[in-house]
Amino acid sequence: MAKHATPLLDELEKGPWPSFVTDLKRQAEKSPQCWDILGQMELSYKDRITHWKHGGIVGVFGYGGGIVGRYSDSPDKFPGVAHFHTVRLNQPSSKFYRTDMLRKVCDIWEKRGSGMTNFHGSTGDLVLLGTTTDQLEPLFYQMTHELNWDLGGSGSNLRTPSCCLGKARCEYACYDTQAACYGLTMKYQDEIHRPAFPYKFKFKFSGCPNDCVASIARSDLSVIGTWRDDIRIDQAMVKKYMAGEIPAEGNAHGSRNWGKFDIQKEVINLCPTGCMSLDGGALKIDNANCTRCMHCINVMPRALRPGTDTGATILCGAKAPILEGAQFATMIIPFMKIDPENEFEELVELIEKIWDWWMEVGKNRERVGETMQRLGLPTFLEVMELDPLPQHVKEPRSNPYVFWKEEEVEGGWERNVKEFRKRHNM
Amino acid sequence: MAYDPNNPMADRITDIGPPHYEQMFPPVIKNNYGKWLYHEILQPGVLVHVSETGDECYTVRVGSARLISIEHVRELCDIADKHCGGYLRFTTRNNVEFMVDSKAKVKPLLDDLASRGNKFPVGGTGAGVTNIVHTQGWVHCHTPATDASGVVKAVMDELFEYFTSMSLPAQVRIALACCLNMCGAVHASDIAILGIHRKPPMIDHDTITGVCELPLAIAACPLGAIKPAKATLANGDEIKTVSVNAERCMFCGNCYTMCPSMPLADPEGDGIAILVGGKVSNSKSAPKFSKLVIPYLPNHPPRWPEVVQSVKKILVAYAKNANKYERLGEWAERIGWEKFFEACDIPFTIKSIDDYRLAYNTWRTTTQFKFTSHVK
Ligand code: SF4
Ligand code: SF4
Ligand code: SF4
Numbered sequence: 001m002a003k004h005a006t007p008l009l010d011e012l013e014k015g016p017w018p019s020f021v022t023d024l025k026r027q028a029e030k031s032p033q034c035w036d037i038l039g040q041m042e043l044s045y046k047d048r049i050t051h052w053k054h055g056g057i058v059g060v061f062g063y064g065g066g067i068v069g070r071y072s073d074s075p076d077k078f079p080g081v082a083h084f085h086t087v088r089l090n091q092p093s094s095k096f097y098r099t100d101m102l103r104k105v106c107d108i109w110e111k112r113g114s115g116m117t118n119f120h121g122s123t124g125d126l127v128l129l130g131t132t133t134d135q136l137e138p139l140f141y142q143m144t145h146e147l148n149w150d151l152g153g154s155g156s157n158l159r160t161p162s163c164c165l166g167k168a169r170c171e172y173a174c175y176d177t178q179a180a181c182y183g184l185t186m187k188y189q190d191e192i193h194r195p196a197f198p199y200k201f202k203f204k205f206s207g208c209p210n211d212c213v214a215s216i217a218r219s220d221l222s223v224i225g226t227w228r229d230d231i232r233i234d235q236a237m238v239k240k241y242m243a244g245e246i247p248a249e250g251n252a253h254g255s256r257n258w259g260k261f262d263i264q265k266e267v268i269n270l271c272p273t274g275c276m277s278l279d280g281g282a283l284k285i286d287n288a289n290c291t292r293c294m295h296c297i298n299v300m301p302r303a304l305r306p307g308t309d310t311g312a313t314i315l316c317g318a319k320a321p322i323l324e325g326a327q328f329a330t331m332i333i334p335f336m337k338i339d340p341e342n343e344f345e346e347l348v349e350l351i352e353k354i355w356d357w358w359m360e361v362g363k364n365r366e367r368v369g370e371t372m373q374r375l376g377l378p379t380f381l382e383v384m385e386l387d388p389l390p391q392h393v394k395e396p397r398s399n400p401y402v403f404w405k406e407e408e409v410e411g412g413w414e415r416n417v418k419e420f421r422k423r424h425n426m
Numbered sequence: 427m428a429y430d431p432n433n434p435m436a437d438r439i440t441d442i443g444p445p446h447y448e449q450m451f452p453p454v455i456k457n458n459y460g461k462w463l464y465h466e467i468l469q470p471g472v473l474v475h476v477s478e479t480g481d482e483c484y485t486v487r488v489g490s491a492r493l494i495s496i497e498h499v500r501e502l503c504d505i506a507d508k509h510c511g512g513y514l515r516f517t518t519r520n521n522v523e524f525m526v527d528s529k530a531k532v533k534p535l536l537d538d539l540a541s542r543g544n545k546f547p548v549g550g551t552g553a554g555v556t557n558i559v560h561t562q563g564w565v566h567c568h569t570p571a572t573d574a575s576g577v578v579k580a581v582m583d584e585l586f587e588y589f590t591s592m593s594l595p596a597q598v599r600i601a602l603a604c605c606l607n608m609c610g611a612v613h614a615s616d617i618a619i620l621g622i623h624r625k626p627p628m629i630d631h632d633t634i635t636g637v638c639e640l641p642l643a644i645a646a647c648p649l650g651a652i653k654p655a656k657a658t659l660a661n662g663d664e665i666k667t668v669s670v671n672a673e674r675c676m677f678c679g680n681c682y683t684m685c686p687s688m689p690l691a692d693p694e695g696d697g698i699a700i701l702v703g704g705k706v707s708n709s710k711s712a713p714k715f716s717k718l719v720i721p722y723l724p725n726h727p728p729r730w731p732e733v734v735q736s737v738k739k740i741l742v743a744y745a746k747n748a749n750k751y752e753r754l755g756e757w758a759e760r761i762g763w764e765k766f767f768e769a770c771d772i773p774f775t776i777k778s779i780d781d782y783r784l785a786y787n788t789w790r791t792t793t794q795f796k797f798t799s800h801v802k
């Protein structure tokens with residue numbers, strides 16, 4: 001029986017989209033704390049304000065991340081959620097699950113928490129929503145002993161890395177995103193669990209420039225698959241697309257009649273670099289001028305494929321607007337082989353160089369992109385020992401305020417003003 | 427051995443990471459890893475991927491509330507056990523994917539899903555609206571300026587036909603973050619729904635001592651609006667505290683993140699801003715930030731009608747006017763933002779003119795513009 005009346009939330013049981021309210025009520029039959037989630041939320045709907053307090057520091061022994069403390073500001077009314085901490089479980093790469101394992105997570109969470117979850121949190125973790133401090137150690141024990149499953153990150157540490165679906169079910173993947181994500185997650189367990197950074201640091205791995213995990217917008221280190229040879233063309237299939245025998249973009253526009261497929265209009269004219277043409281019915285790509293944007297491949301996946309000399313472009317420093325404004329990641333390394341065989345040696349070397357620098361010069365709560373912005377891309381490239389490339393900028397600077405170094409100028413900076421005056425009267 | 431509360435460190439296992447992804451792969455995925463040739467969307471929400479081995483993987487994508495119960499997860503598992511050999515996956519946008527290895531298995535799966543009420547809507551593929559990436563809101567966070575799950579539910583109810591069809595010019599990615607921290611990283615979305623505050627922080631002198639490191643609170647403000655101050659409490663004690671120059675405040679909430687004695691949230695002050703035209707994909711044009719087009723809409727739970735209608739209005743104008751393949755931001759740039767406001771029937775306000783860092787980059791420094799009804 002419902003413990004609190006929830007007339008406002010009940011309105012959200014209507015409509016075609018799945019209702020979290022209906023779901024909460026269903027869970028409340030088994031997990032009575034859920035009545036208090038509903039009750040407190042109803043109060044928020046009435047008051048139009050949150051009723052959660054500032055989190056406290058809770059966790060499991062030896063870890064500085066993975067648990068987020070949460071307390072109700074009205075524990076008398078809602079004792080079931082008085083203490084309501086969040087547990088972040090590190091999701092398996094690209095979020096495939098075996099049901100027997102998921103069921104075990106459910107069983108543990110039924111016993112040890114509210115029974116509510118997020119599939120998934122924004123960073124990618126499987127989030128268990130709401131439990132008390134005394135349940136944290138036993139929960140952690142069960143997860144590690146019974147399921148071989150560890151917590152993710154929170155706080156000023158390496159946040160749980162995430163990756164796109166990649167080679168598991170996508171024909172565009174230019175490197176093994178799962179292997180990279182898992183490999184680096186395992187390598188950096190200490191950095192995930194024990195905060196030692198100025199602020200959070202995120203890795204995200206996308207297999208191609210479509211960037212399905214938004215790594216260019218969200219990660220401090222963004223690894224985006226690409227290739228450096230030629231787009232593979234199957235001219236016979238190009239003809240089939242032109243004849244309208246295969247729907248464009250895998251039928252992504254199937255619910256609307258856009259008219260007959262027009263390769264000139266829909267592919268060639270939309271190529272951002274104008275590097276495509278039709279030559280006697282054959283599709284030509286001037287690959288030296290292609291910027292690998294994916295548009296033509298997205299539209300004609302059965303005719304065009306990324307090249308075979310594949311790897312990734314490495315970008316650095318994305319973040320949401322807090323504080324200095326939003327930043328996309330800046331292109332740092334145009335092409336790097338991402339090789340599980342050598343344990344991602346080159347990438348690891350770069351990551352550790354970035355961390356060393358950022359941990360030394362970064363201010364408290366400064367994302368690496370802000371440190372880069374504060375100290376400048378030239379400084380960053382120098383510290384990373386990377387050659388400056390025209391690819392690093394959209395255009396050259398338009399001001400002449402160059403920070404020349406003394407050793408770059410003939411004769412250095414030491415001069416004698418008296419000598420100067422001998423030749424130049426005041 | 428079971429957990430021993432008297433000896434929690436016994437047998438401790440740490441730093442083992444997540445389970446290896448491969449043990450989570452259904453056979454058709456494991457056998458064709460890296461071998462996929464192409465895909466096609468058979469109907470909204472149903473995809474087929476074809477491998478060079480000749481294998482096919484049929485995927486049925488269903489929406490989910492993200493905030494889900496273990497009863498719901500168990501039901502997902504029941505479905506996966508019955509149809510998919512005991513495997514399923516979640517997408518980055520909170521959809522669930524059921525995969526089967528032959529076409530014959532698709533229909534029984536779809537029928538089963540349809541028989542379970544509105545819990546498992548099939549869709550979210552191609553040129554449509556897929557699930558809304560979002561954050562915690564009033565169900566679990568201490569800093570929100572609005573709810574997350576409720577707003578998402580109300581918006582998705584209204585946009586449901588776009589989830590179950592592929593009739594838009596291109597995919598439209600909607601995201602919601604309930605405060606400027608943007609856990610949901612909405613800043614590069616076609617349509618971003620963002621919780622905002624509009625009242626400066628209050629200062630709770632009675633509690634600030636002890637719960638706040640004053641230098642951290644002062645340093646937290648990007649605009650230097652917070653200064654050290656003194657206050658006298660009711661009991662006559664003089665304490666060190668802070669003051670806020672309200673004129674300078676941009677309501678980012680960073681101070682409250684650092685100091686629980688500086689709350690900003692307020693039923694009248696808080697609400698939602700709408701930003702549009704962002705994208706993360708590098709396809710055609712470079713990634714773009716979302717731009718602020720509606721500075722404030724009130725929090726009207728339980729169904730946020732103003733927000734729902736504004737999002738719908740923008741989506742409908744885009745659907746009607748954009749070219750095939752054109753993302754919302756690409757459309758706005760092609761016609762010009764001045765035309766965008768006209769096409770969407772959204773009033774242009776001074777709040778859309780940037781006055782933060784790098785603002786100058788967004789001011790018009792050319793004589794080229796279009797005359798619209800805005801120019802009297
Ligand atoms: S980012 Fe590219 S490779 Fe990865 S899932 Fe998306 S389209 Fe496929
Ligand atoms: S990938 Fe992009 S830039 Fe390259 S040919 Fe295709 S459309 Fe043009
Ligand atoms: S966006 Fe802000 S309010 Fe919402 S969950 Fe994240 S930190 Fe909390």
Ligand code: SF4
Nearest residue numbers: 647675676678679681
């Ligand atoms: S809300 Fe932001 S701008 Fe306003 S006082 Fe706090 S930190 Fe400063």
